[in-house]
Structure formats: structure tokens, C-alpha cells
Amino acid sequence: MSAVEYAVENEVAVLTVAYPPVNALSLAVRTGLAEGLARALADSGVKAVVVIGGGSTFIAGADISEFGTPNSAAEPRLQTLQAQFEASPKPIVAAIHGTALGGGLELALTAHARVAVASAKVGLPEVKLGLLPGAGGTIRLPRLTGVEVALEAVTTGRHLGAVEAERLGVIDAIVDDLRAGSVAYALKLATDGAPAPVRDRNDKVSGVDPKVFDDFRAKNRKKWRGQIAPARIVDVIEAATNRSFDEAKAYENQAFGELMASDQRKALIHYFFAEREARKIPDVPAEVKPLPVRKVVVIGSGLMGGGIAMSFANAGIAVKLLDVNAEALERGMAAVRKTYETSLSRGSISQAQMDERLGRIQPIGGYDDLGxxxxxxxxxxxxxxxxxxxxxxxxxxxPPHAILGTNTSSLDIDQIASATSRPDKVIGAHFFSPANVMKLLEAVRGSQTSAETIATVMALGKQIGKAPVLAGNCDGFIGNRMLQYYTVNAEYMLERGATPEQIDRVAEAFGMAMGPLAMRDLAGMAQAVNVRAVRKKTLPVDERMPELVERMVEAGRIGQRSGSGFYRYEGRDRLPDPEAIAIITAEAQRQGIEQRTFTDEEILARLFHPLVNEGAKELEEGIAIRASDIDVAWVNGYGFPIHTGGPMFWGEQIGLDKVLETARVLGAENGQTRWGPSKLLERLVAEGKGWKDAPALIAQGL
Structure with missing residues (x-):
């Protein structure tokens, strides 16, 4: 059976892509489209052609499973098919429902027109895989939208709704009945004359001031730190304005090839699949179906509770926001409203959307109405x-069926569950602040959490737009357990002579939005002192916790809000501060630590290698199911640069032997019990293996 079905309606050939689940542009689809077009052109009774998707979508994009295989380069290639579309003497209409993404939209851009239903979405998301649109997207899209819109759309990879896409010129018409509407539109083009192919429309790419591109680069330089693809996208869109179409296309091909061969592309492809793999729980059978979640109650109306409530309301789920303190509840609802009003003022939601979302959140003052x-x-x-x-x-x-989740960031799930008669229904549901923005949902299983409960929370995470990861029950779970090695090791380096600005500069150059010491200052250090006082009681005897945070707080330097911490602040601007350095130096002398200089390379290793080592220990203990789950947690919860693939992928790429070497050094300096090498890491290095081999080694016993 062909991947593309052929039919004729009212003198219009309708080519229906039937390649579930998302009609990806596989070799079978490309071949079917080429054969269908040839058949339509050879039929004198056919005046026009419609390309439409069967099932739930148009063409969602390239077939990623074919990347690197002979099929990806086999004819007809996408660009061959595009040339056939553009050369067609009979008008071609792309009829879009669901999504037209990546190669799907690039193919549609070579049709003479694009018709869509109002719910459709289009976009060029290749940047999220470390690539740029390689089939003319970067040089055709600005010919429809202008360069400013194309720059934003392609460098972010965001999806455009059909209504917005029509306003911007990407979609020519929105119809109610897609098949009938697109056939009628194609016949009209056949009668009235089709517009020129997009490649020949130059009015929106002619005479563009080069300053537009310079300003866009400058505006986004910090946001793109460490990433290759966004900057190359800007280069190619600029080429579309100062070169012929064919010259610009050749430049796009060259840039695409460079990105395809880059380490970042490999890392982002890894991450793409890691996020999907994280949803699969090996010991939760496929026949275990998630329970429907139609209404939720969130207890606590503070910043976190309000953000969690918004996450559900934004996804169309009714939510009760419970707080027994009436004043706190009023403040919480006011904060929720203000957040929505800010989104409204920025144009990211409409007034109707704001009203709908607020209407889904019901403030309540007690536990009487939770049935x-x-x-x-x-x-x-x-x-x-x-x-x-x-x-x-x-x-x-x-009610007895209700799942009871806790947003704890580190406390024992089993101890919390012991207060109930349904420990099988108790699970950690650890959101990250601000919960309505951050993508990570760390689900934490207790010893009695049922498969049904796990399946429900993992499915719910996806439903509300989060990236769910399942963790085991331990202090700090996956993410926070690792975080302490990042932040505490920064303090160890300060004691030994590194400066706050050098440490943070290295972290931020690597791709972190904020270095560990600037992060301390932003979060504020007063509460950290209390947390550390508890943690010190459980430290092994061979480990000493640095006390620089305590010294800063004693000096009244509690962070950005007080105007000083590890830095001095003028507004939000952080500045090096000799007084902070003096406190650090005095503490080093008190501890009898000799200070020295650090290279940037050494700081990078000491900041990030311990994350990989601790991640390996989590795999040993079954806290994380897969190394890639750790990557998903750290990219979405802690801002680890996505273009590295996450800490575990990055560690394997730079060499696990280097991570092991750092662990041995830090174990000797900071205490072997917690800082020394993971047994799994030692075994992998000794046998020349990687994370994919970890499950078998763990099963054998380390």
C-alpha cells in the first residue's frame, strides 16, 4: 500500500499522505508524493493538485529515524520534490491541519498556496536539534513574512498558530472544511492564475538594512551563549537578502552541513530522544492505564503553590487553591492574577484566555470541599x-481514588506517606520555581507507590506541558542531590584562591544562565544557613562543609536583596567586591588553607565533573533509571545547557576517564565518602564502556 493515496475530486488531484503516526517525510512518503504529482500532471482532466495529510496531521517534519541512513539521501530527496512542486504548471495547494513542521512546512512553502484549518500550527523547529532548516526554510520564509518575523520564528523554533500564520503571510486562507476548502481554493487558482513560487518573491527581502541583523545578534548574544545554530540561522537569513535565491540556497546547504556534523547536533538529537524515553518506566506495564485527572487541589498558596495551580489551569484542568490562612490565600490569588496580567500585557495570552484560566482556579480556605x-x-x-x-x-x-502528591524537594516520601492509609497513592510531585514556567516535573516513587499512580503522574506531567522524570526516594532525589556538589565545590574553590567572578564567568561561558555564586546571591543566603546546619549533622566524618555562606551572612551580606553577598550590587548589576574577597581570604586562613590560582579549565572540571560522578552513583542505587533521565532533569530544572545534551551525555563526550580523574582528586581533598569515584564510573572507564552499558554492569553487581 502506497504511503500517499491518489484521488480526483472536481478536476483536482488530491494526494493524501497516509504514513502514521505523523506523516513524517520518509522515503516512502517522498516517493509517493513524486509519483502522485507526476500522475496528476499527466492527466489532462486534472487542473490543480492538493496535498493533504491523513489522520491527525499534515506532515509533521523529517523522519528523524532515517537520519544517517541511505534512505535520507535516496531520491527523490526533499529538495528534488520541492523543485518539482515549484516547476509544476498546475497550481499546488498544501492543505494543513495538525502541524506542518520543519520539512513539512518547507515542502508546503514550495506549493503555490497554503490553506489551513484554524487549529493548525506551522513552524521550523530545527534549531532545537542544533540545525537550521536545510530545505530552503531560512530563505523562503522571509520572502513571505519579512526578515524580522523570520529571524524570531526560526531562531526560536516556535510554532505559529494558523491565525497568526495567516496574518504574517505564511498561510493564504483559513477554511472550516479542509478538504473541500482546499479543493475549491486550488480550482480558483487554476481559473484565476496561481501566484509566483515563493522563491521568486523578492519584495520583502530587498533593500533590508544590514543593521537589522547586527541588532538581532546583539539582542540575543547572551541568550544564545555557547550555541552555534541560532547564529548560523541569522547568517543564512541575511544571505537571503543580499544574494540570489540560488546563491543563498547554496550557502544554506553549506551551513546545514556544518551543523549536521557538529557535536551540538549530536547532543540535541540525544536530548530530543531522552525526553521521550524518560516517560517510559520499565516496571510499569503498558496495560497499566493512567487515571483521569479532571480536578486538582493544591495546598499552599505561596509562590510555588500558585505556580502549580497555574500549570493546571493553563492546561484546562480545574484546580482548587487551598490555604487555611485567609490573608495568605488572598495574597496568593493576587499574585496569580498579576502573573496573568503580565502575560496579557506582553501579548502572550488574550483577555479571554486570562479569564478562562483564572476561572479554573477556585480559592478555598479548608478541607471540607475536596470530595x-x-x-x-x-x-x-x-x-x-x-x-x-x-x-x-x-x-x-x-476520595479514595485520589492521588496525594508532595512538592517536597528532598524529604522522605515514605515518611510522608506513613501519615495516610493509602501509601500506594502517595508520590513526590516536585515542581521547580516558577512552577508555571519551569518544565521539569520530578516524580518521586516511594516504596509502596503503585504502578497506576506512577503512570498517572507521568501522563499528567506531559498533559500540563512538563518534562516528567521518575526518581527514586533519597535525600534530594535526582537533581538537588547533585546540585550540592556544584554549589559547595564553588565554595571549596573560593577557599583555595579562585574568585567569585572567575568561577561564575566559567560557568556562564559554558552555558549556565547564572554561575553558582551569583545564584547563591540571587536566592539569598539566610535560609541556606538553616538548611546547611541540618545537613552538617549528617555529613560523613571525612568531610568538612565550607562556611563561606555563614561568614557572608554574619557580615550582613545575605545576597542581592541586601545589596551585597559574594558580589556588590548596584540594582541588578553585580560588581566584584574587595570586601567579599577579604572575608573569603580570612576564612581560608582560619581553616589553614593555602590559596593558589586556578585555570578556567580546572574550574570547569571541578564544577561539572562531580555532577557526572554523582549521577553515576544515582544509577548504581536505582535513584535514576537511565543516564539520559538525569540529563532531562538537569536541562529542565537547573538550566544545564541543552546544546551539551545534559551532564551525563556531556561527561561521556569529554571522556569518563577525565571525570574519574577529577573524582579521585576531589575525593582526596574533600572526603572520599561522598566525593570519591562512583564504582560504576570506575568500572565503565576500566572496560572502555559508556552509559548504555551501565544497566548490565549494575545487574551483574559492582
Missing amino acids: DVDMAIEAVFEDMALKQEIFALLDKAT
């Missing part, structure tokens, strides 16, 4: 006794 919820999420501060008290109340107030 209709399918899930509860507790989001109060980190106090075990308080959490157990709340879970005991939820156990009585919610």
Missing part, C-alpha cells in the same frame, strides 16, 4: 511534621 478532586498536591515549606499533618487531613478529605 470531587482526583489529585492533591501539597506545596508548603519543608517541614516533615507539617507535611504529615496535611497528608493525614487529605487522606480523610479526598
Whole structure:
């Protein structure tokens, strides 16, 4: 059976792509389209052609599974097919529903017109895979939208809704009945005359001031730090304005080839599949179906609780926001409203959307009205006794089927579950702040959490637009357990002579949005002192926690809000501060530590190699299922640069032997119990293996 079905309606050949699940541009689809077009051109009774997707979508993009295989280069290639479309003497209309992404949109751009239903979305998301649109997207799109719109759309890879796409010139018409509407539109073109191919429309790319591109690069330089693809996209769109189409296309081909061969492309492809793999839980059978979640209650109306409530409301799920403190509840709802108003003022939501979302959030002051919820999420501060008290109340107030989630960032899930009569329904649901923005949802299984509960929360995470990752129950779970090695090691380096600005500069050049010491200052250090006081009691005897945070707080330097911490602040601008250096130096002398200089390379290794080593320990202990799950957690929860693929992928690429060497050095300096090498890491290096081999080695016993 052909991947493209052929039919004739009212003198219009309709080519229906039937290649589920997303009609990707496989060799079978490309061949079917070429054969269908040839058949239509040879039929004197056919006046025009419509290309439409079968099933739920148009053509969602390239077939990633063919990357690097002979099929990807086999004829007809996409660009061959595009040339056939553009040369067609009979008008071709792309009829779009679902999504037309990447190669799907690039093919549609070579049709004479594009018709869509209002719910359709189009976009060129290749930048998210470390690439640029390689089939003319960067030089055809600006011919329809102008360069400013194309620059933003292609460098972000965002999807455009059909209504916006029509306004911008990408879509020519929106219809209610896609098949009938596109056939009628194609017949009209056959009668009235089709417009010139997009490649020949030059009015929007002629006479563009080069300053447009310079300004766009300058505006986004910090955002793109460390990334290759966005800058190359700008280069190619600029070429579309000062070279002929064919010259610009040759330049696009060259740039695409460079990106295809880059390490960043490999890392981003890894990440693309890692996020999808994280949703698959080996010991949750496929026959275990997630429970429907129609209504949720969030306990605690602070910044985190409000953000979690918005996450559900934004996804169309009714949510009750519960706080027994009436004033706190009022403040919480006011903060939610203000957040929505800010989004409205920026144009990211409409007034109708704001009203709908606010309408889904019901503030309540007690536990009496929870008989209709399918899930509860507790989001109060980190106090075990308080959490157990709340879970005991939820156990009585919610229906027996309801899942009870806790937003704890580190506390024992089993201890929290012990306050209920349904430990199988208790699970960690760790959101990251601000919860309505951050993508990571760290689901944490307790010893009695059921497969159904896990399946429900993982599916729910996807439904509300998060990247869910399942973690085991331990102090800090996947992400926060690793984070302490990043932040504490920065303090060890300060004691030994590195400066805050050097450490943060190295971290930010690597791609972190903010270095560890600037992050400390932003978060504020007063609360950190209390957390560290508890942690010190559980440290192994061979480890000493640095006390620079304590010294800063004693000096009244609690971070950015106070105007000083590891830096001095003028507004939001951070400046090196000799007083901070003096405090650091005095503490080093008190501890008897001799200071020295560090190279940037050494700082980079000491900041990030310990993450990889601790990640290996999490794999050993079953806290993380896969190394790639750790990558998903750190990219989405902690801002680890996505173009590296995440800490575990990055560590393997630079060499696990180098990570092992750093672990041995830091174990000797900071204490072998926690800082020394993972047994798994030692075994992998000794046998020349990588993370894909870890499950077998762990099963054998390390």
C-alpha cells in the first residue's frame, strides 16, 4: 500500500499522505508524493493538485529515524520534490491541519498556496536539534513574512498558530472544511492564475538594512551563549537578502552541513530522544492505564503553590487553591492574577484566555470541599511534621481514588506517606520555581507507590506541558542531590584562591544562565544557613562543609536583596567586591588553607565533573533509571545547557576517564565518602564502556 493515496475530486488531484503516526517525510512518503504529482500532471482532466495529510496531521517534519541512513539521501530527496512542486504548471495547494513542521512546512512553502484549518500550527523547529532548516526554510520564509518575523520564528523554533500564520503571510486562507476548502481554493487558482513560487518573491527581502541583523545578534548574544545554530540561522537569513535565491540556497546547504556534523547536533538529537524515553518506566506495564485527572487541589498558596495551580489551569484542568490562612490565600490569588496580567500585557495570552484560566482556579480556605478532586498536591515549606499533618487531613478529605502528591524537594516520601492509609497513592510531585514556567516535573516513587499512580503522574506531567522524570526516594532525589556538589565545590574553590567572578564567568561561558555564586546571591543566603546546619549533622566524618555562606551572612551580606553577598550590587548589576574577597581570604586562613590560582579549565572540571560522578552513583542505587533521565532533569530544572545534551551525555563526550580523574582528586581533598569515584564510573572507564552499558554492569553487581 502506497504511503500517499491518489484521488480526483472536481478536476483536482488530491494526494493524501497516509504514513502514521505523523506523516513524517520518509522515503516512502517522498516517493509517493513524486509519483502522485507526476500522475496528476499527466492527466489532462486534472487542473490543480492538493496535498493533504491523513489522520491527525499534515506532515509533521523529517523522519528523524532515517537520519544517517541511505534512505535520507535516496531520491527523490526533499529538495528534488520541492523543485518539482515549484516547476509544476498546475497550481499546488498544501492543505494543513495538525502541524506542518520543519520539512513539512518547507515542502508546503514550495506549493503555490497554503490553506489551513484554524487549529493548525506551522513552524521550523530545527534549531532545537542544533540545525537550521536545510530545505530552503531560512530563505523562503522571509520572502513571505519579512526578515524580522523570520529571524524570531526560526531562531526560536516556535510554532505559529494558523491565525497568526495567516496574518504574517505564511498561510493564504483559513477554511472550516479542509478538504473541500482546499479543493475549491486550488480550482480558483487554476481559473484565476496561481501566484509566483515563493522563491521568486523578492519584495520583502530587498533593500533590508544590514543593521537589522547586527541588532538581532546583539539582542540575543547572551541568550544564545555557547550555541552555534541560532547564529548560523541569522547568517543564512541575511544571505537571503543580499544574494540570489540560488546563491543563498547554496550557502544554506553549506551551513546545514556544518551543523549536521557538529557535536551540538549530536547532543540535541540525544536530548530530543531522552525526553521521550524518560516517560517510559520499565516496571510499569503498558496495560497499566493512567487515571483521569479532571480536578486538582493544591495546598499552599505561596509562590510555588500558585505556580502549580497555574500549570493546571493553563492546561484546562480545574484546580482548587487551598490555604487555611485567609490573608495568605488572598495574597496568593493576587499574585496569580498579576502573573496573568503580565502575560496579557506582553501579548502572550488574550483577555479571554486570562479569564478562562483564572476561572479554573477556585480559592478555598479548608478541607471540607475536596470530595470531587482526583489529585492533591501539597506545596508548603519543608517541614516533615507539617507535611504529615496535611497528608493525614487529605487522606480523610479526598476520595479514595485520589492521588496525594508532595512538592517536597528532598524529604522522605515514605515518611510522608506513613501519615495516610493509602501509601500506594502517595508520590513526590516536585515542581521547580516558577512552577508555571519551569518544565521539569520530578516524580518521586516511594516504596509502596503503585504502578497506576506512577503512570498517572507521568501522563499528567506531559498533559500540563512538563518534562516528567521518575526518581527514586533519597535525600534530594535526582537533581538537588547533585546540585550540592556544584554549589559547595564553588565554595571549596573560593577557599583555595579562585574568585567569585572567575568561577561564575566559567560557568556562564559554558552555558549556565547564572554561575553558582551569583545564584547563591540571587536566592539569598539566610535560609541556606538553616538548611546547611541540618545537613552538617549528617555529613560523613571525612568531610568538612565550607562556611563561606555563614561568614557572608554574619557580615550582613545575605545576597542581592541586601545589596551585597559574594558580589556588590548596584540594582541588578553585580560588581566584584574587595570586601567579599577579604572575608573569603580570612576564612581560608582560619581553616589553614593555602590559596593558589586556578585555570578556567580546572574550574570547569571541578564544577561539572562531580555532577557526572554523582549521577553515576544515582544509577548504581536505582535513584535514576537511565543516564539520559538525569540529563532531562538537569536541562529542565537547573538550566544545564541543552546544546551539551545534559551532564551525563556531556561527561561521556569529554571522556569518563577525565571525570574519574577529577573524582579521585576531589575525593582526596574533600572526603572520599561522598566525593570519591562512583564504582560504576570506575568500572565503565576500566572496560572502555559508556552509559548504555551501565544497566548490565549494575545487574551483574559492582
